[in-house]
Amino acid sequence: MNRIFTKLSLKKRLLIIILTSSLLPLGLIGTLSYYKMYSMLNNKIESSVQNNLQQVELSLSNTLSNLNHVTQQLAFNGSIGRDLKQYLDSTNVYEKSRLEKELVNELNIINFANPTIGLTFYYFQNDHRFLFENFPIKKDFDLDKLPILQQYDSITYYGPHKASNRFDDSSVISVFRQANIPDRDDVYVYVETGFNFAEKILQSNPKGMHVDHLIVNDKGIVSYSENSDAFPIGAAYPADTEPGKLVKHNGYYLFQNVSNQGWSVVSVIAKSEYNKEITEWIMQFAGFSLLTIAVSLLLGWLLWRMMYVPLTKFNNEIMQLANKNFHSEIKMMQIPEFDHLLHQFWHMRRQIWDLLAEVEQKEKRKADLEVEKLMYQINPHFLYNTLDTVCWLARLNGQDEIDRLVTSLNKLLHYNLDKQGQDTTIKQEIGALKEYLNLQQIRYDFRFGVKIEADETAENLSIPRFILQPLVENALYHGLGDDGVIEVHVSMEDSSHVIVSVSDNGIGLSEEAIQKLLHNERGEHKKMGFGIGINYVKRILSSRYGPGAELQIKSSEGQGTTVLLRLPLKKEGK
Structure with missing residues (x-):
């Protein structure tokens, strides 16, 4: 790795260092922020959805409790149920008419005391007859088509559905309860109540997200759905979900809140919708990262320019020096550090020029000395042999002083000329x-x-x-x-x-x-x-x-x- 890095140019090294110094902190901060943001959003969304579902569950529970209270009054054990028994058993026309008026008045009183109550009537199963209905009933009314929310032996709660009142098209919740009239097991009480409050809660979007809701009965069947494509009414709710926790299923996030009676309310959030906020944050962070990288690259380019131009000038000065141009003008770069180096380089160039001049002078002196030495050099062997001959002649003729003179001269020449x-x-x-x-x-x-x-x-x-x-x-x-x-x-x-x-x-x-x-x-x-x-x-x-x-x-x-x-x-x- 070090060998590869040493082969890179200054520009590439600066680029790598600056990108690393900017991308590494961005990556670490981005990763940490992502997981932190994701955890916070999960907790925030889960808390918001849970609070919303608890309100819906509480509203539906109160509504069902109110329906249960009203139907108890209409059953045989209630105040109106006994009058209904007398009305059904009476054979006297006048008595039957009186009892009918009293039943209508009592029903009106109950409706007045419970303003959320809608359509109310008695249903005789054997002959499919309606009695004492307070509003006209739609012609296509069919109990078998209503979504069952919860069912017991003598009472059935129906989930949100369109009102059976001919003049009302809002969503309602209804209950179908056996009246328990002695000797008459075919008499039932049907009561509808408004679903407006719960529907408003369901339609509220936590954290600005689009959220669909389901109501699942105690048998795990969807009885109400705002997303009929993915979760149609009558379909089985996924069994692999865990109540009370946000789980992922088929591209949706589901959160189920189960009531004490066994039915549950479910929030359905599309994955894209759920991740919308974190996606927006990622896009913003990506934009910020790109801007940071662009600024880093710009700074890297500026740094490279600040170093490349002086280095180019230094290279030119070195080339001038290599071409023996010692007197070219040096231009300063207005960068104190590089100007100082250029001044030192100029001083060094002057010293080199002086040294070269001194060396040239010394070489000239040396050449003169060598020539001067050569002027005094003669063939040593010729001199030695000649002087030896003179020495022997002097000795033969008894010339001791000449012998001493020549001997000293020979030694001196041998010393001076032998190892120049x-x-x-x-x-x-x-x-x-x-x-x-x-x-x-x-x-x-x-x-x-x-x-x-x-x-x-x-x-x-x-x-x-x-x-x-x-x-x-x-x-x-x-x-x-x-x-x-x-x-x-x-x-x-x-x-x-x-x-x-x-x-x-x-x-x-x-x-x-x-x-x-x-x-x-x-x-x-x-x-x-x-x-x-x-x-x-x-x-x-x-x-x-x-x-x-x-x-x-x-x-x-x-x-x-x-x-x-x-x-x-x-x-x-x-």
Whole structure:
């Protein structure tokens, strides 16, 4: 995963990071909110539906209780039932007429005392005759077509249905009860009552949802349905539902509230309707999420632009540097951090330019030095063989001084020409210096003394070749006369530097002469013997040690000259 991520561009990385930082919180918040909202809505809807059904159940129970009370008055045990028995048993026309009027008055009183009571009559089952009806009865009246809500031995409650009153088309609940007239088991009482209050409760939509209702009788048969397509009247109510709980069945949510008598009221809510509020919330959250993602993408693009443009400028500056364009103008980007980096880059470019110029100058000096060295190189073997021949001739002729001169010259040439460019030790350099001094003492027509001292700890230290000989040659060249003395001292200054001192008691040098010796880059002074001059020493030190080595000349006219070398024990860069 890490390997794949490292191959992605900056733009893709920013896009992934910003989308992750926005989508992850959105996902977590959305998931938590969804389950919390769903739980709250479930509880809220369930509570609302339950309260609604309890009101309907209470209203229907009161209505049935009232119907039961009214029919008891109309039955034989009631006040009117006994008068009905006398009316049925009477054979006297006048008595029968009087009793009929009294029954009508009593029925009117009951209807007046119970304003919710609608159609009322006695029904004689054997001859299908209606008696004492207070309203005209519809011609298609049929008890068998009415939906049974609850049924006992002598009484039957019918669920909501259209009124049997010819002038009324509202929904009613009715009861059909045996009057229990002695010797007459075919006499029944039928009473209807309004269903308006319960119907209003059923039609109220909890939480703004469209809710259908069912009334299921004690046998589990639907006796009233507001959704006849899915739950027709007379159909069996699903047995897999659990009363008192909201359950899902065939795309509907059902909530059943069972009464004490066994019948129940059921709320039927379509799944789409039930989830409407949570769906609306999901749509709103989705819109908010899309807006958040769009803003995140915009911010990511802006961040990418803020980084891409400076990086492009940095790339252009690097390309300018690669093309050796050190003087192009740098334009600031008005972003403090990047402007600071550009300023640092500009400073680094200037330093690179200065370093390149310095390296170019050093290379030029090095080339000049190499050419100068080549001017003094001759074939070593030719010289060795020639000098050996001279040495043998001198010995054969008894010329001891010439023999000594040639022997010293041969050793000096062997040292100087055998390993050009390689380092040597202080001990070897001093040995070569002594041979050189032997030659010079034979060459000059004056005598001079030489004193050489070196710390034993410093003798094996590595130094460049030819740095002592030019210094001694300089002492011989600048006014050393009779009784002159040259002193060479090598000592350790500390654990990291060695001090080399070459002093003479000659006529000394003026300040102008010292400056010419130190700063004459092309070595225009006259060369002597094998010497290459102070300028050579200075350039060798600069090449090998850089600024770590020091060369000083201390002199005054008539007071002699001292040349000091302070050399580090390690070369530059090592």
